[in-house]
Amino acid sequence: MSAVNIRNVSKAFNEGKPNQVDALRDVNLEVQQGEFVSLIGPSGCGKSTLLRLIANLLEPSSGEVSVNGKSAVQARLDQDYGMAFQQAGLFDWRTVRKNIELPLELKGWEKPDRRARADEMLQLVQLPEFGDHYPWQLSGGMQQRIAIARALAAHPPLLLMDEPFGALDEMTREYMQGELLRICAATGTTVVFVTHSIPEAVYLSNRVVVMSPRPGRITKVVDVALGADRTEDTRNRTPFFEAITAVREGLRGMHAAHVGMGNDDR
Amino acid sequence: MSAVNIRNVSKAFNEGKPNQVDALRDVNLEVQQGEFVSLIGPSGCGKSTLLRLIANLLEPSSGEVSVNGKSAVQARLDQDYGMAFQQAGLFDWRTVRKNIELPLELKGWEKPDRRARADEMLQLVQLPEFGDHYPWQLSGGMQQRIAIARALAAHPPLLLMDEPFGALDEMTREYMQGELLRICAATGTTVVFVTHSIPEAVYLSNRVVVMSPRPGRITKVVDVALGADRTEDTRNRTPFFEAITAVREGLRGMHAAHVGMGNDDR
Amino acid sequence: MIALARRAAYRTAMFLVALALVVVIWETYKALGPVDGGKLLGVRILPRTSEYAMPHVWDMFSRFGRPEVRGSDRTVFASVLSGAWFSFRLSVAGFVLGGVIGVGLAVVMARFKLVQRGVLPYLVVSQTVPLIALAPLVVSWGGKLEVGPLVWPRWLSASVLGAFLAFFPIAVGTLRGLAAAPAASVELMQSYAASWSKTLVKLKFPTAIPYMVPAFRLGASASVIGVVVAEISTGLKGGIGRLIIEYAREATGDPAKVYTAIFGAAALGLTMAGVVVAVDVFVMRNRPKESIT
Amino acid sequence: GGSDDEAADDVAEETVEESTDEAAADTCTTPTPVKLQLQWFIQAQFAGFFAAQDQGFYADQCLDVTIVEGGVDIVPQTELANGNVDFAISWVSKALASREAGADIVNIAQVFQRSGTLQVSFKDKNITSPEDFAGKKIGNWGFGNEFEIFAALTKAGLDPAADVTLVQQQFDMVGLLSGDIDAAEAMTYNEYAQVLEAVNPATGALYTADDFNVVSYEEAGVGMLQDAIWASGERLASDAAYADTAAKFVAASLQGWAYCRDNVEACRDIVLAKGSKLGASHQLWQMNEVNKLIWPASSGVGYIDEAAWNRTATLSQETKNLEGGTVLTAAPDAGAYTNDIVTKALDILAGLGVDTSGSSYAPIDVTLNEGGN
Amino acid sequence: MNKFGGSLGTWLGKVLPAVVFGALFLGFWEWAVKFFELKPYFLTAPSAIWEQFVKNFPLIRGAATVSGTNALVGLVAGTVLGVAMSFVLSRFKFLNQIITPLAVALNAVPIFVLVAVLNNMYSITSEVPRRIMVALVVYFIVLVNVARGLTQVSSTHVELMRSYAASDVAILRKVRIPNAIPFLFVSLKIAAPAAVITAFVSEYFGGSQNGLGSRISSNIANSKNAAGWAYVLGACLLGLLFYSFSVVMEGLNRKGRAR
Numbered sequence A, B: 001m002s003a004v005n006i007r008n009v010s011k012a013f014n015e016g017k018p019n020q021v022d023a024l025r026d027v028n029l030e031v032q033q034g035e036f037v038s039l040i041g042p043s044g045c046g047k048s049t050l051l052r053l054i055a056n057l058l059e060p061s062s063g064e065v066s067v068n069g070k071s072a073v074q075a076r077l078d079q080d081y082g083m084a085f086q087q088a089g090l091f092d093w094r095t096v097r098k099n100i101e102l103p104l105e106l107k108g109w110e111k112p113d114r115r116a117r118a119d120e121m122l123q124l125v126q127l128p129e130f131g132d133h134y135p136w137q138l139s140g141g142m143q144q145r146i147a148i149a150r151a152l153a154a155h156p157p158l159l160l161m162d163e164p165f166g167a168l169d170e171m172t173r174e175y176m177q178g179e180l181l182r183i184c185a186a187t188g189t190t191v192v193f194v195t196h197s198i199p200e201a202v203y204l205s206n207r208v209v210v211m212s213p214r215p216g217r218i219t220k221v222v223d224v225a226l227g228a229d230r231t232e233d234t235r236n237r238t239p240f241f242e243a244i245t246a247v248r249e250g251l252r253g254m255h256a257a258h259v260g261m262g263n264d265d266r
Numbered sequence C: 001m002i003a004l005a006r007r008a009a010y011r012t013a014m015f016l017v018a019l020a021l022v023v024v025i026w027e028t029y030k031a032l033g034p035v036d037g038g039k040l041l042g043v044r045i046l047p048r049t050s051e052y053a054m055p056h057v058w059d060m061f062s063r064f065g066r067p068e069v070r071g072s073d074r075t076v077f078a079s080v081l082s083g084a085w086f087s088f089r090l091s092v093a094g095f096v097l098g099g100v101i102g103v104g105l106a107v108v109m110a111r112f113k114l115v116q117r118g119v120l121p122y123l124v125v126s127q128t129v130p131l132i133a134l135a136p137l138v139v140s141w142g143g144k145l146e147v148g149p150l151v152w153p154r155w156l157s158a159s160v161l162g163a164f165l166a167f168f169p170i171a172v173g174t175l176r177g178l179a180a181a182p183a184a185s186v187e188l189m190q191s192y193a194a195s196w197s198k199t200l201v202k203l204k205f206p207t208a209i210p211y212m213v214p215a216f217r218l219g220a221s222a223s224v225i226g227v228v229v230a231e232i233s234t235g236l237k238g239g240i241g242r243l244i245i246e247y248a249r250e251a252t253g254d255p256a257k258v259y260t261a262i263f264g265a266a267a268l269g270l271t272m273a274g275v276v277v278a279v280d281v282f283v284m285r286n287r288p289k290e291s292i293t
Numbered sequence D: 001g002g003s004d005d006e007a008a009d010d011v012a013e014e015t016v017e018e019s020t021d022e023a024a025a026d027t028c029t030t031p032t033p034v035k036l037q038l039q040w041f042i043q044a045q046f047a048g049f050f051a052a053q054d055q056g057f058y059a060d061q062c063l064d065v066t067i068v069e070g071g072v073d074i075v076p077q078t079e080l081a082n083g084n085v086d087f088a089i090s091w092v093s094k095a096l097a098s099r100e101a102g103a104d105i106v107n108i109a110q111v112f113q114r115s116g117t118l119q120v121s122f123k124d125k126n127i128t129s130p131e132d133f134a135g136k137k138i139g140n141w142g143f144g145n146e147f148e149i150f151a152a153l154t155k156a157g158l159d160p161a162a163d164v165t166l167v168q169q170q171f172d173m174v175g176l177l178s179g180d181i182d183a184a185e186a187m188t189y190n191e192y193a194q195v196l197e198a199v200n201p202a203t204g205a206l207y208t209a210d211d212f213n214v215v216s217y218e219e220a221g222v223g224m225l226q227d228a229i230w231a232s233g234e235r236l237a238s239d240a241a242y243a244d245t246a247a248k249f250v251a252a253s254l255q256g257w258a259y260c261r262d263n264v265e266a267c268r269d270i271v272l273a274k275g276s277k278l279g280a281s282h283q284l285w286q287m288n289e290v291n292k293l294i295w296p297a298s299s300g301v302g303y304i305d306e307a308a309w310n311r312t313a314t315l316s317q318e319t320k321n322l323e324g325g326t327v328l329t330a331a332p333d334a335g336a337y338t339n340d341i342v343t344k345a346l347d348i349l350a351g352l353g354v355d356t357s358g359s360s361y362a363p364i365d366v367t368l369n370e371g372g373n
Numbered sequence E: 001m002n003k004f005g006g007s008l009g010t011w012l013g014k015v016l017p018a019v020v021f022g023a024l025f026l027g028f029w030e031w032a033v034k035f036f037e038l039k040p041y042f043l044t045a046p047s048a049i050w051e052q053f054v055k056n057f058p059l060i061r062g063a064a065t066v067s068g069t070n071a072l073v074g075l076v077a078g079t080v081l082g083v084a085m086s087f088v089l090s091r092f093k094f095l096n097q098i099i100t101p102l103a104v105a106l107n108a109v110p111i112f113v114l115v116a117v118l119n120n121m122y123s124i125t126s127e128v129p130r131r132i133m134v135a136l137v138v139y140f141i142v143l144v145n146v147a148r149g150l151t152q153v154s155s156t157h158v159e160l161m162r163s164y165a166a167s168d169v170a171i172l173r174k175v176r177i178p179n180a181i182p183f184l185f186v187s188l189k190i191a192a193p194a195a196v197i198t199a200f201v202s203e204y205f206g207g208s209q210n211g212l213g214s215r216i217s218s219n220i221a222n223s224k225n226a227a228g229w230a231y232v233l234g235a236c237l238l239g240l241l242f243y244s245f246s247v248v249m250e251g252l253n254r255k256g257r258a259r
């Protein structure tokens, strides 16, 4: 059973109206259990849309999405996945611990259980002493770690992440990448990860999916042969640079055309 | 005569108060005419502070800053430099052309001269047909190009840029890097450039200055041996990867210590 | 442009629906509600439905067509209209005066932190001084002012009182707006070695506009309130405030009539707000939509 | 002093009457500008002044009179003391309070010889004298018009702050008719008429005088002097021209009042033409009731009767209001009124052959229409 | 110790200019009255006002209690209604489209003219019309702000909740309401002084003569300007009290929140 299975999925916004946008067309993608797949592509190519379809926050216009062998709706209702966004999206009025507890609260967990799990998660993201702080008392990097802890709190088998490290500086970002890999390895979590950074995509992923816009399609899938165990040194190895070059090439052509049109998106 | 000369500069905020911050200590840096120097380092290490000292938006606590052989104040009053920030910072209520004209207006240029120069600049950043648009009608990348055009409009011999491409996606960013190199080569401008991205610093610079925080110091200067003519292929060459590795190594040690303390800045 | 017109039309329609709904509720309650109102624990919480308390809506509107006093060919409608027009002009004068004072104060306060700290608390206090205490003072002092051939016209007192209410939201909103310029833009102007006044004109005012517009909207209705109260208070003739009190005196015999003046006041307030909104749309036409709040 | 360019003043202009009398033009090249401050809006209460303006009596005295309307918060005597106007109409007790507060103003003519204040109540409340106010909700207008009520209460041995509930009336009499107020303050010439112009829902016809009990403060012995003409004391003393103007002004004004005594309907029309919003029958009623307060005037119209003056002054010192204060803390000094001016004025009028005592005065009968129309 | 000294210093720096300005203003006023020999019926000196304030303090306090109670009751009722209505409106789009233009329109209208109407509806002897008046003014301020707080939630938060398969009620409780609370306090800061002012203005049209508004006009009409302004001082203090209360409430709420 694959973790995510996307078959012939198309998605159009404002269908039938003059301002229709074909966000995705005929997308097929299968993600295996425990796999780490990154989506990369220019702005507006439908990465976030694809992630939202998997999360069942959007319905496809046509085609099918299944998660863990069930329909996407069912998977959402069962909370088979955790989600993290570019903005950490923590609730300012809740302590860090209460933020992590939120999905458990909604699942109806008992208070002691929630607390225990939240503490476990704080340990996992190496911020055990910050449970009673408020999010705004934390740095951006720490907030992002809390958001990941929240996404992982219910031990979902699948993690959906939309540019979670976009707001961090490069150093903190590389550190967080290492942490994410460590956590996912420890829990065996499947990850679908959206990013704009080629090195990030390559460093993290088993496969990098390159997309192109108008309409959003998958144009290339780059397998990354870096093995399971990635350290800081991985970034200095030849397969790393090779994969980077491959992804860049996949993106190059479309970008040149794109900028030439004088309407690259923000 | 060097374009920028920083001698034994220290800068402390809130000096003498309990919340004193030593943003910079004993910094020495000389930038030659026509040189492209990047500043890189973890958040809070004083990159922006150093740039502001050069721009005379701040006064050093001790030491001296000279620009084009004059004092920094004089250089500011003479508008010897142009400045660009992470956010394009265009004025929403002015057309693109009027945005570019702003520094000229403040210099007291005549209208026809301003207009001619603005058109020239629009040509330079390859957006000649957007003069009468408003900034918010442009994509992020285009806005950033306008901001650069504005910074260059008065033909300043020196360009100070604080993470100007931080808000762009990686593809647009690489494109903009190429544009910036092209423009600077065409005008012979000296550039001091702040960035968080190692590949960006390496790709653009003749020298990469690595800084460390608390107090802000220069810990390493990496010479980049990539020659004057840089193309997309430069990114696939070994000296590029070597320089990247050198910069990363320069940053590595301090960052580990930094995160370990659990108080990385935003 | 077409979208704008369509939205305006839709809003108007919605507004009319809302008004119709109010009329229906009014008449339904009048028909079904207890004549002496509803009391809870001895306190009347539901209104009475007598003619004095709730005249029929059609009675109110029929008064518009009647002559103002018997035998005169001037209708109530004409009176209300001219009263509203008179008060409108005074309100505009008060609004402009309040705007100038408010913006001026805001600029000075933005320039000198010391002034801001010294004055701002008293601006808040000033607004709690009831107009009724100020009205006689303004009239008396105004009457004393005489600069050469210029004498203080009586209507100016009303406008001044309108300005007294209008300047406060304008000063506060503008002050906030002037502080809203992004630090990066301020640094940019510094890097151009731009003077304080240049920075004010080229950066701070334009960034303040989105804050100033709602403030001006508040100021506009405050100015109307000030003028109407002042008209009543100082006995100034010709305006809607005066009409309200004159018609109110007739309420003993004709309870519906005073509503015509109230409607006039409502129309006046809406017109003032409308003018500000129109100016807003015009000024902001070249701005991104999001920055309009 | 008064300014001669009212033309610049849009609003005041409406009340300026051009001098139309050719006879005056011979002797009078530049009429003296005079500003008169009323204490309320245009209505027949001030008919004499408008009649004097309309009939050219002021012009005959070589005066160019501007009549300024009052407002809720306009204190006429303050306007006078500030020099914004030359003369003001004010009730005596209120004006004396201002005088005590430092306003140098002098009563130069007592137009109304009697108080016109009533307390009106429905018959079934059985309020026939101030003693009956006890425990009742007593309406009043505030703004200084309430002292006769306090005086009556005090005289009846009641404490205004404790023994009655005082309610400030709106500008209408709805509070009385809805039963919210047990007894409402009313002027004979105005609010009382309003009540009689309203439809009794029980009968469908207008209320009649039989429906109400009326307590008259004049009859209860606590009537205080009301509308009087006040002038600046300092200018009277130092400025002979002003004193002269004052006499002429009082003379022409009283001539106007005499005209209104004899031409009730014409005066109604003058007031209506000035833009009063109150209806014709109401204005006629008011004219008639006001005449009753002035005429007959045994010592000559405008003459200040010492007994009435003293009663007013005494009541002003003894009557405690809600806050426990009195209108006056001490007796007014002798300079607070003078009969010199009015005497001169009566001489002028005698020369013109005007009947200034109205000994044969008889009121007319007025029928009120619904809404005063 | 050091920290205390520092905070005392900044506190002084903030308050001192206001105190100095206030003292200068009062001093100038007092001086002007003396120097130009302004008569008390024209302008009274601050010292005379203060004297009257002290002398009449029990009366002023009584009147302030009456007006303050009206303002408070109206403020509370208006707030409760406004919050309740904003819940309803955020739930039912259509109602929102009908009510909002009405609210905006009414906001532009000098609604105090309704007091006379309300007095006739509810009886002039009752405090209810005044309280309704205050409530009405407060209601619209609260409604507009809180409705904005309920709807202007971060889309990330809403998507996150949907990814948890959370119900609308859960989203309301966990996202919308907490998000709207700062908006509520901001609106209270505007509404509190407005409530006091409306309470005075409502007394203007008649009714029981026990509040500050009626005392002020009655004293001034009787040329007791010093006493009148002593009541005005009471009015200012009452307004300040309400304003400070709302600022304190906002400050309390802000503790434990960002910014």
Ligand SMILES: Nc1ncnc2c1ncn2[C@@H]1O[C@H](COP(=O)(O)OP(=O)(O)OP(=O)(O)O)[C@@H](O)[C@H]1O
Residues within 6 Å of the ligand: A013, A014, A021, A022, A023, A041, A042, A043, A044, A045, A046, A047, A048, A049, A050, A216, A266
């Ligand atoms: N709710 C919506 N209504 C209409 N169009 C939408 C909507 N959401 C997304 N789109 C459009 O669909 C396309 C794909 O959007 P999407 O957000 O998936 O892009 P993306 O790849 O995530 O871009 P970015 O890198 O900027 O986040 C874009 O053209 C976008 O404008």
Ligand SMILES: Nc1ncnc2c1ncn2[C@@H]1O[C@H](COP(=O)(O)OP(=O)(O)OP(=O)(O)O)[C@@H](O)[C@H]1O
Residues within 6 Å of the ligand: A169, B013, B014, B021, B022, B023, B041, B042, B043, B044, B045, B046, B047, B048, B049, B050, B216, B266
């Ligand atoms: N105006 C100021 N007052 C007090 N401290 C300041 C001020 N500006 C900067 N600092 C402090 O000085 C240090 C250096 O700041 P600076 O902005 O130069 O860092 P940076 O390297 O640009 O960081 P980033 O990468 O986050 O932009 C930081 O610790 C910062 O908190």
Ligand SMILES: [Mg+2]
Residues within 6 Å of the ligand: A047, A048, A049, A162
């Ligand atoms: Mg996206």
Ligand SMILES: [Mg+2]
Residues within 6 Å of the ligand: B047, B048, B049, B162
């Ligand atoms: Mg920086």
